[in-house]
Amino acid sequence: MFKYKSEEESEEENPVVASVGNQNLRKSEIAFITSEISAKEDSVNITNRYIQSWIRKQLMIKEAAKTITFDEAELNRKLLDYRYALMVYEFEKAHVKDNSDTLINDIEIERYYNENKENFSLKEIIVRTNFFKLEKTNPQNKALEKLLSARKSENPEKLRQIALDHSTNHYTEDSTWIRFEDIIINTPLASNNNKVELLRNNKLIKVDDEVYTYYFKILEYKLQDQIPPLDFVKDEISKILMNKKRVALVEQLQKDIYKRAQENNEFKIYD
The missing domain is CATH 3.10.50 (Chitinase A; domain 3)
Structure with a gap:
């Protein structure tokens, strides 16, 4: 037979470790620190810093709420926009990771250098x-x-x-x-x-x-302001080309999703 936990039992298992006004930080919310940090002393120090940081943030929120009148609808819209932007970012990052060739060959690097050497100084x-x-x-x-x-x-x-x-x-x-x-x-x-x-x-x-x-x-x-030799900027060019590949992958992903949705009539544009 299923037994419901009383409020007292829940409080004992997941006690409040800090509070500011009616906002509580519970033990379960900082459990990730002890699970990720093996050394006990480091874990205690990091936990204490996290609690102090949480308290400061809550105090700032409390003070801001007293000082400024916020448009709740606008605030919620911004939070929603941020949430969606974060979801899209994580999705794009996973797509790039799964589809990106991490190697930039010497031919690509040399070609980019020859075409853009005047941009290096x-x-x-x-x-x-x-x-x-x-x-x-x-x-x-x-x-x-x-x-x-x-x-x-x-x-x-x-x-x-x-x-x-x-x-x-x-x-x-x-x-x-x-x-x-x-x-x-x-x-x-x-x-x-x-x-x-x-x-x-x-x-x-x-x-x-x-x-x-x-x-x-x-x-x-x-000397300064001269064009550097290829070997000196090779790593920099490699990073530039990798970033270009990432941007191209994301742009193609967006185009593919849009085209597929268009073909399947997944959206409408009204006059």
């Missing part, structure tokens, strides 16, 4: 470089400087070996473009105010501080 200096930081007393300094001064790297293996065995810090990904500011951070070059002239006049930049010597073999550089 560097906001900072970028370089392809080799970087080495050695103690000034290290006996390999002369050998390293000689190798880096050569027009072409005559012995890349020797460079890598010096980097591994003797450098305090190094960067040898010379085929990768990198922000110049990122490579010179924490070196004496960071305070140099004429970086453009420095790059234009030096293939090998050598600077010292009290303890270390820093070597920058500049293989290639691009």
Whole structure:
């Protein structure tokens, strides 16, 4: 035989954890926090923050209701519009997820770059470089400087070996473009105010501080406002193309639904 729970029993199972006026926040409404967070201490902290946030929101609503006269019909219309917009958004997102090819191939990226390269403009200096930081007393300094001064790297293996065995810090990904500011951070070059002239006049930049010597073999550089190389904007273009695919999928979905509804006489337009 089915037994109805009394109001007292329901209150015990789902007690009020906070209240503002006649608005109550019950235990069941914050259960998702403990179910999603495994660490007890984190769960308690997050629960407390959620309760405080709920209280602040309710107080603001209460104060707003006292201060401003709201048009209930207009408020309900906006809530309904928001609800429908959220439903459509979730539907479109699920459709894109189920139908989108997440891979953008190199041919697509290169084509977009060639057609739109004038729209890309560097906001900072970028370089392809080799970087080495050695103690000034290290006996390999002369050998390293000689190798880096050569027009072409005559012995890349020797460079890598010096980097591994003797450098305090190094960067040898010379085929990768990198922000110049990122490579010179924490070196004496960071305070140099004429970086453009420095790059234009030096293939090998050598600077010292009290303890270390820093070597920058500049293989290639691009200045601010110049068009960046494809490799530097490849990820950005990939994101642009993915977004275009998402937009196209949503637009086609809307067209298909409209056409199907039109064919099935699911809507009418009255004069």
